[in-house]
Amino acid sequence: MTASWSWYVIALVVLNIAGSAWLLWFTGRRRPGDPAPEQTSHYWDGDITEYNKPMPRWWIGLFYLTIIFSIGYLVYFPGFGNFSGTAQWSSQREHDAERAENDRRIEAAFAPFAERPIEQLAGDPVARRLGQSLFANHCAACHGADARGARGFPDLTDAVWHWGGAPADILTTVSDGRQAMMPPLKAAFANDAEIDETVAYVRSLSKQTVDAALAERGAPRFAATCAACHGPDGKGNALMGAPDLTDGYWLYGGDAATVRATVVNGRSGQMPAHGPLLGPARARVVAAWVYGRSREAAAQ
Numbered sequence: 140m141t142a143s144w145s146w147y148v149i150a151l152v153v154l155n156i157a158g159s160a161w162l163l164w165f166t167g168r169r170r171p172g173d174p175a176p177e178q179t180s181h182y183w184d185g186d187i188t189e190y191n192k193p194m195p196r197w198w199i200g201l202f203y204l205t206i207i208f209s210i211g212y213l214v215y216f217p218g219f220g221n222f223s224g225t226a227q228w229s230s231q232r233e234h235d236a237e238r239a240e241n242d243r244r245i246e247a248a249f250a251p252f253a254e255r256p257i258e259q260l261a262g263d264p265v266a267r268r269l270g271q272s273l274f275a276n277h278c279a280a281c282h283g284a285d286a287r288g289a290r291g292f293p294d295l296t297d298a299v300w301h302w303g304g305a306p307a308d309i310l311t312t313v314s315d316g317r318q319a320m321m322p323p324l325k326a327a328f329a330n331d332a333e334i335d336e337t338v339a340y341v342r343s344l345s346k347q348t349v350d351a352a353l354a355e356r357g358a359p360r361f362a363a364t365c366a367a368c369h370g371p372d373g374k375g376n377a378l379m380g381a382p383d384l385t386d387g388y389w390l391y392g393g394d395a396a397t398v399r400a401t402v403v404n405g406r407s408g409q410m411p412a413h414g415p416l417l418g419p420a421r422a423r424v425v426a427a428w429v430y431g432r433s434r435e436a437a438a439q
Contacts, residue, residue: 145220257306261431270428314414
């Protein structure tokens with residue numbers, strides 16, 4: 140808060156307190172010439188009289204006490220602009236203290252899981268329960284409460300892993316995040332026909348029904364344009380996050396129109412890093428739950 144705003148707030152507070160005290164004093168006193176409380180000359184129905192009796196002194200005293208209390212409160216706590224108060228209290232300091240205490244309690248609760256292997260944690264009922272709770276709070280918004288994902292968000296319950304499904308890979312994904320980028324490739328083709336041929340070939344890799352002649356003409360174009368990331372056989376590259384195009388799993392959809400849009404416009408997906416938010420122990424527990432969830436689904 141700037142000095143000018145601070146003085147503005149101080150003046151506003153002082154004027155309000157002083158105005159309240161003055162109003163209480165002014166309205167509570169009797170002035171010369173005022174009629175007696177029973178002599179207001181206001182009558183109804185012949186025998187109903189309006190009185191103008193002052194408030195009891197003890198009641199007025201309570202009002203003054205509240206004003207004195209408010210002054211003391213504003214001196215003790217920061218209420219006069221930039222004045223920090225004699226208690227040196229601040230909402231930020233209180234927030235930081237509460238957060239530090241909560242972090243300490245959380246770290247103590249998750250400390251037993253900090254060094255254990257993820258495969259072991261995946262079979263621990265307590266770790267699984269905690270991991271599911273953390274997943275619901277931090278991951279379900281994108282991947283769904285059941286971890287089955289949605290369009291553009293991977294299904295975590297199957298055996299398809301664009302960045303690798305080993306425990307260490309999953310932990311890296313949770314902790315450090317991932318940045319996936321499929322560049323737009325329209326400029327790499329001479330015309331729409333070449334794009335359609337490439338799309339046909341890409342879809343044929345996952346055994347979809349396509350025009351065989353079109354796919355055959357698209358094979359060399361795939362080798363020249365796409366194989367650097369997805370491999371000559373289209374099986375992808377987990378080091379780059381390039382998906383396997385032969386498994387039938389399509390993050391954005393495998394129909395001709397969607398695959399064509401992917402080739403022409405590219406795709407960009409980001410998994411944010413949760414390590415700074417969760418810390419090492421909680422990130423490990425979440426990774427263990429995801430790993431165990433995928434193993435369960437694969438076994439069914």
